[in-house]
Amino acid sequence: MKQLIVTGSNGLIGSEIVAYFHNRGWQIAGADNNMRRDFFGEKGDTRWNQHRLEATYANFKHHELDIRDRQAVLNFVEAVKPDLIVHAAAQPSHDLAARRPFDDFDVNAGGTLNLLEATRRFSPEAVFVHMSTNKVYGDRPNTIALTELDTRWDYADATYANGVNETMNIDQCTHSIFGVGKVAADVMVQEYGRYFGMKTCCLRGGCLTGPNHSGVELHGFLSYLIRCNVEEIEYSIYGYKGKQVRDNIHSFDVARCIELFYEHPQSAAVFNLGGGRGNSISILEAFDRVAQLTGKPMRYRYVDQPRVGDHIVYISDLSAVRAALPGWDISKNLDVIFDEIVASWQARQPLAL
Numbered sequence: 276m277k278q279l280i281v282t283g284s285n286g287l288i289g290s291e292i293v294a295y296f297h298n299r300g301w302q303i304a305g306a307d308n309n310m311r312r313d314f315f316g317e318k319g320d321t322r323w324n325q326h327r328l329e330a331t332y333a334n335f336k337h338h339e340l341d342i343r344d345r346q347a348v349l350n351f352v353e354a355v356k357p358d359l360i361v362h363a364a365a366q367p368s369h370d371l372a373a374r375r376p377f378d379d380f381d382v383n384a385g386g387t388l389n390l391l392e393a394t395r396r397f398s399p400e401a402v403f404v405h406m407s408t409n410k411v412y413g414d415r416p417n418t419i420a421l422t423e424l425d426t427r428w429d430y431a432d433a434t435y436a437n438g439v440n441e442t443m444n445i446d447q448c449t450h451s452i453f454g455v456g457k458v459a460a461d462v463m464v465q466e467y468g469r470y471f472g473m474k475t476c477c478l479r480g481g482c483l484t485g486p487n488h489s490g491v492e493l494h495g496f497l498s499y500l501i502r503c504n505v506e507e508i509e510y511s512i513y514g515y516k517g518k519q520v521r522d523n524i525h526s527f528d529v530a531r532c533i534e535l536f537y538e539h540p541q542s543a544a545v546f547n548l549g550g551g552r553g554n555s556i557s558i559l560e561a562f563d564r565v566a567q568l569t570g571k572p573m574r575y576r577y578v579d580q581p582r583v584g585d586h587i588v589y590i591s592d593l594s595a596v597r598a599a600l601p602g603w604d605i606s607k608n609l610d611v612i613f614d615e616i617v618a619s620w621q622a623r624q625p626l627a628l
Contacts, residue, residue, distance in 0.1 A: 483524055484525060485527065506624070
């Protein structure tokens, strides 16, 4: 039986990976210490998802592991000897990183290095997939010429008609402290691929989403926005008139991508992975869509100051990943994504039980 390690297994992507690969006959070792609760408080707690996984998937085993603990990580990888590692554990928030820079860098950069070195020592033939982020580009995408439409900003430069590709410069721009730590991890994953010949991949995610996301204000754009509507919480728009755009990719389509990379591995691969233009949406457009589904008007306030390093428009150009992994494409559109997330938050409401 093939062995899989998933870090951040309680989270959105981690739990999707557990389900996806379990259904394909893999043995899965999940590593998580619920640090999301420490980062975001009770509403960020992911134990509910861990318990769901343990109750549902017989070939899944949870391991209480802090990826900052170098010796524990070495011991863990040595014991499992995985065929595939999916590294989805992270501190994911710009704002929190500025308040807790040591924690942010130790988790995002240091934890990634710990896992890479453990893999090199004890399972060098394994495929290593790192969940990176489009924030490695910093605010460089904001230098693209834009046009203002009724409900969104969009690229005015035809070069970016399909979105941002992997050649965009990551230098000489503002990343946020979070973005810098993720750059360090991303480049290190590439370097272990090039220098040691390991099979590594960085997936520079757009807005990763799905029904198992514990969205909070500091992380999880679409999940949190829908949560606010369902729970009738006031949502804060930060700058850009609420017309800022994100491309949303369902966690299932991320899992499909990882499976195909395992089957067709490379060294030091880098792919932008988001929903593409077809799954792009602005905040204002998302307000209208969720209100139509729930029948509840969106409560919100506007803050004129945007977040530091925030993208005005970010759409992933999916040309490279489609070319490298034949058969992969977006399978869940925005209608499916909204339906699933709305249903998930409604099911989690105490009054709905």
